[in-house]
Structures are given as structure tokens and as C-alpha cells.
Amino acid sequence: MIVYLTEQGSYISISGDRIIVKKGFNTIGIFLTKDTDQIIIMGNISISTQAIKHLLKNKIDVVFTTYSGQYLGRLVPELGKNIILRRLQIQKLSITKHKIKFARAIVSAKLENSISTLRKLNYYHKSAEVSHILNKLVTMRKEIPLINELQTLLGYEGSIANIYFSAFDYLVKGAIKFEKRTRRPPKNEFNALLSFGYTILLNLVRTAVNTVGLDPYYGSYHSEEYGRPSMVLDLMEEFRPVVIDYLVISMLNKNIISRSDFIIDEENEELPVSLSIYGRKKYIGLIEKRFNSYFWYEPKKKKMLLKDIVRYQTYLFAKAIIEDSEYIGYRF
Amino acid sequence: MKKYYVISYDISDDRIRYRVDKELKNYGIRVQKSVFECNITDAEYVKLKEKLDKLIDMNTDSIRYYFLCKHCRDNIQNVGNSFINTDKIFEII
Numbered sequence: 116m117i118v119y120l121t122e123q124g125s126y127i128s129i130s131g132d133r134i135i136v137k138k139g140f141n142t143i144g145i146f147l148t149k150d151t152d153q154i155i156i157m158g159n160i161s162i163s164t165q166a167i168k169h170l171l172k173n174k175i176d177v178v179f180t181t182y183s184g185q186y187l188g189r190l191v192p193e194l195g196k197n198i199i200l201r202r203l204q205i206q207k208l209s210i211t212k213h214k215i216k217f218a219r220a221i222v223s224a225k226l227e228n229s230i231s232t233l234r235k236l237n238y239y240h241k242s243a244e245v246s247h248i249l250n251k252l253v254t255m256r257k258e259i260p261l262i263n264e265l266q267t268l269l270g271y272e273g274s275i276a277n278i279y280f281s282a283f284d285y286l287v288k289g290a291i292k293f294e295k296r297t298r299r300p301p302k303n304e305f306n307a308l309l310s311f312g313y314t315i316l317l318n319l320v321r322t323a324v325n326t327v328g329l330d331p332y333y334g335s336y337h338s339e340e341y342g343r344p345s346m347v348l349d350l351m352e353e354f355r356p357v358v359i360d361y362l363v364i365s366m367l368n369k370n371i372i373s374r375s376d377f378i379i380d381e382e383n384e385e386l387p388v389s390l391s392i393y394g395r396k397k398y399i400g401l402i403e404k405r406f407n408s409y410f411w412y413e414p415k416k417k418k419m420l421l422k423d424i425v426r427y428q429t430y431l432f433a434k435a436i437i438e439d440s441e442y443i444g445y446r447f
Numbered sequence: 448m449k450k451y452y453v454i455s456y457d458i459s460d461d462r463i464r465y466r467v468d469k470e471l472k473n474y475g476i477r478v479q480k481s482v483f484e485c486n487i488t489d490a491e492y493v494k495l496k497e498k499l500d501k502l503i504d505m506n507t508d509s510i511r512y513y514f515l516c517k518h519c520r521d522n523i524q525n526v527g528n529s530f531i532n533t534d535k536i537f538e539i540i
Contacts, residue, residue, distance in 0.1 A: 117537040125540070132473035136540060144540050147473065149491065396539050403537040 117153045118146060119399050120160050121392065123182070127154075127162040129169045148173050155318065158182035176322055183389060184314040186321065197328035200433055204346075207436050208335050215265055217335035217349070217435070217442055222272050223259045224353035224444020226252065229279045231447045232356040236286050236364055248282040268336075279356075289367045290374060300387055304377050305363070307388040308398065312359035313351075315402050317344075319422060320351045323429040329436075350429055353444040358421065362405050372397060413446060448488065451520050453513040455482045458503060466502050467510070470495065476532050484532050 118134075120127070125138040134151060136144035148169070153176040156162070162177075170177050170190060177190040207213045230252050237245045255275060262268050276296075283293035283305075293305045301307040324331050324347050334345025336352065366372055376394025381387055390398060409418040414431070428445050435442035454471065458464040458481075471477075474495050475485030487495065492512075499510055515523075523531060 116535055119537065119539040122540050131469060144538070146538070147475075149474070149487075399539050400537075403539075407536050 116146070116150045117155065117403065118144070118151060119155045119157065119403075121157045121395060121399075123159050125160050127156075127160065127166050129163070129166045134166065134170075148175070151175055153178065153322065155180060157184060178318055178322075180314070180318070184311050186314065186318060189321075189325075191325070200328050200437065201330045204330055204433075204436050205333055207439075208333060211265070214335045215263060215268070217432075218265060218268055219259055219262065220442045220444050221336045221349055221352050222268060222275075223256070224446065225272070225355070226256060226259065226275055228353055228356045228445070228447040229275070230256075232361050233279070233282055233286075236361065240286055240288075242285040244285045245282045248278055251278055265336075272336075283360075283364065286364050287367050289370060291367055291372075302387060304374065304388055305367075307377065307390060308363045308367075308372070309359060311390060311395075311398065312363060312402060313355065315399065316351055316354060316358055317347060319406065319425055320354070320429070321347045323426045324350065326426070327429045327433050329429070329433055350425075350432060353428070354425060357410075357445075357447045358402070358405055362401060366401060371401070410447070414443075449486050450489065450492070451515045451517075452485045452487065452492065453482065453515060454485060454510065455513075456503075456508070456510045457481065458508040458510075460504065460508075463502055463504065463508065467499055470498050470502070478529065478532065486534060 120136065122136075122138055122143060125136050125143060128135050128137065132148045134146040134148060134154070135142060136146075154170070155178045157180050159182070167177075167190065179187045179189065181187060208217070230249060233245060233249055233252070237249070252275065255271075255278075259268075259271070262271060280293070280296050287293060287305070291304045294303055296309075297303070297306045298310055301310045321331060321344065324344075329346055331344040331346050333339060334347075334349040337343065337345035337348045339345055372394060376391050376397065378389050378391050379387065380389075406422040407420055410421055410424060411417075412419040412424050412427070415427070419427070424445060432442055434440070452475075454475070456464075456467055456471075458467060471483045471485070474487055474491065475483045478484050485492075485495070496512070503510060525531060
């Protein structure tokens with residue numbers, strides 16, 4: 116069970132083998148240690164030393180994020196003992212030949228998933244503009260294997276993303292429109308949803324990367340930068356359209372989230388648009404539901420939970436590094 | 448593989464009852480004063496049973512374990528101030 120704590124000012128303590136969440140004198144949640152896999156602490160929530168020790172002892176993953184979902188850090192019971200894998204990762208990915216191979220696999224998986232996401236959404240809308248955009252994307256598919264430079268690939272991916280995002284306005288029917296991708300900070304409601312969703316997805320992939328024992332900071336496609344988890348961002352790339360983009364568009368079309376779920380504060384330059392407490396809970400619930408739904412997974416030839424697929428892909432990446440084989444991204 | 452148990456007890460001594468209670472709370476959810484519902488694995492079941500066996504007085508006290516299959520569990524009915532215990536994959540507070 117994954118527990119999201121969003122109630123500001125609450126307090127986590129331990130009694131016996133139970134995790135108890137209190138606010139003031141009221142108990143607002145009791146969880147059994149044996150059932151809990153992960154606790155995500157969002158914002159100002161205190162935790163006692165006793166509780167920290169207990170959670171570390173029982174290997175429960177505790178993630179600290181800001182109120183808006185941005186990753187701050189985590190309690191790590193044991194970080195990647197697999198030093199051999201980490202050495203191989205840094206060795207292999209330092210060689211341009213290997214680096215570009217993995218980067219190509221990631222970009223082409225993202226392109227495939229973008230195409231199938233748009234196709235699935237367009238099935239209901241039948242918009243001519245989207246079909247046109249789809250045709251453009253399909254022709255780009257053939258060019259990826261020919262690219263041999265990372266810089267070109269980066270620019271190529273940028274143009275794919277631009278074309279892909281331009282289809283969003285035709286697919287959304289409600290009052291909230293996509294307009295333009297803005298981040299840091301997101302400037303409208305649609306972008307706020309995308310950014311918040313991506314940070315939640317990042318948390319999940321990060322957990323997977325830590326469990327497998329890869330180094331989160333050294334990736335292939337994203338260049339290294341101080342404090343940027345390139346490996347996590349790499350592995351997350353192929354899941355962005357499948358998990359978040361599809362969900363955001365379909366829930367806006369179903370009117371599950373509307374304008375009233377947002378707080379708009381134009382004077383606040385750091386965060387002009389944010390989700391309200393109620394909207395945030397609704398949105399997290401939907402994302403979790405998507406993580407816990409079954410999808411066809413080709414390598415295993417069976418239906419698997421999406422969150423297990425994310426973990427398995429990470430494992431495949433590690434395997435490709437060790438065995439020097441080809442990495443194949445997840446196809447939606 | 449988790450199994451679903453209903454565990455009820457009848458214990459006369461206050462101190463023993465308190466200790467049994469404390470142990471059971473870590474494994475499941477209290478549905479009535481002396482009835483617990485636990486969704487536990489076989490290993491956890493053995494561990495719990497061992498602990499409880501040591502605590503109770505075999506002459507006066509008793510603990511009963513009922514195993515419910517998935518189908519039986521879906522047919523649980525309750526009346527009054529009570530709730531049906533469901534497994535959750537995630538929880539948002």
C-alpha cells in the first residue's frame with residue numbers, strides 16, 4: 116500500500132507495529148507496517164525519530180516532497196549495494212557508441228508511445244488536424260535509427276515534443292485549454308496538471324531505479340548536470356504520454372477536474388497556478404488508479420500492472436547494461 | 448499469498464487480554480470488542496499464533512481462528528455500528 120500524506124500540520128508516530136498519523140488530538144490514519152510499502156510525505160508534516168527508525172528498520176520507502184509534489188529526498192535503508200552494476204553503468208554510458216544506442220531506444224519508445232496515445236484519444240474525436248499531426252509523427256519514426264549524434268537527437272526530440280503537444284488543443288473539449296507547454300512555473304491549469312503528474316511519476320521511477328541499484332544521476336539521453344537525476348528522467352521519458360498525458364486529457368474531457376479545483380494567484384510569480392487540496396487528492400487518486408491498472412506487456416506476454424511494468428523496464432535497462440545487449444523501451 | 452482470518456478470543460484475565468490485544472492490533476483491524484480481521488501471509492499467521500499461544504492460560508482462555516476464502520469474504524454482512532474491511536492499494540490523507 117502506498118500512503119500519500121497531504122494533510123498539513125499532521126504528525127507521524129509509531130505505536131507497536133502501527134504507523135499512526137495524528138492531527139492535533141485526532142487520529143486521522145492508522146496503517147500496519149506489514150501492509151505499507153511506501154509513504155509519500157507532502158509538505159509540512161512532522162515525523163518522530165522513533166518513527167524514522169521504525170520505517171528504516173522495516174525497509175519502508177519514505178519520500179519527502181514539497182507541498183506541490185517536488186522531490187526533496189528520501190529515507191534510504193540501503194542504497195544500491197550493487198557497485199558492479201554502477202561501475203558498468205558509468206563505464207558503458209561514457210562511451211558515445213553505447214550512450215547513443217540507449218538514447219535512441221528511449222527517444223523511439225517515447226515517439227511510439229506518443230503516437231499510440233494520440234491515436235487512442237483521436238479514436239473518439241476523429242479530428243482531421245490530429246490525423247495530420249499523426250502522419251507527421253509517423254514519418255519521423257524512420258529517421259531515428261539514422262541519427263548518430265546526441266546533439267542532433269536532442270534537437271530531434273524537441274521537435275517531436277512540439278508537434279506532439281500541438282495536438283492537445285484539438286483533443287481537449289472542456290474549458291481548460293492546453294495553449295502552450297510552460298514549466299517552472301506552469302502558467303495555466305493544464306500545465307499545472309502535467310507538471311504535478313510528472314513529479315509523481317518521477318517519484319515512482321526513482322524508487323525503481325534505487326531498488327535495481329542503478330545510479331540515478333548518470334543517464335544516457337539527458338546530459339549530466341549538478342543534482343539532475345538523468346537516469347530517472349531517461350527511464351521516465353517513455354511513460355510520460357502513457358501515464359500522465361492520456362490521463363489528463365481524458366479526465367478533462369470527462370469533467371472530473373474543473374476550474375474550481377485550482378488556485379490562481381497571479382501575483383505569486385513562483386507558483387501562479389496550483390491545485391487546491393481537494394483537487395490534489397482527486398488527481399493523486401486518479402494517477403494511482405492508472406498505476407494500478409493492467410496493460411499488455413509484450414516482453415512477458417501477459418497483462419501487468421503499470422507500476423510493475425515501470426519496475427520491470429528499469430530492470431531491463433540494467434540487464435542491457437550488464438549484458439551489452441539492446442534496450443527496448445515499453446510500447447503502449 | 449495473503450489469507451483472510453477472523454480471530455476471536457475469550458480471555459478472563461485483564462493483563463493477558465491486554466497483551467493479546469496489543470499483539471493482534473499489529474496484524475489486523477478490530478471489528479468488534481474481541482474480534483479481529485487479519486489479512487496475513489502463512490508465515491505471519493504462524494508467527495502470530497506462536498506468540499499468542501505463549502501468552503494465554505490454556506485452562507481458562509481460548510482463541511479461535513476462522514479462515515475465510517475469497518468468496519466467503521465477499522459475502523460478509525453486517526448490521527449496526529460496524530464496517531466492512533477492504534484492502535486498499537493506496538491511501539490519501
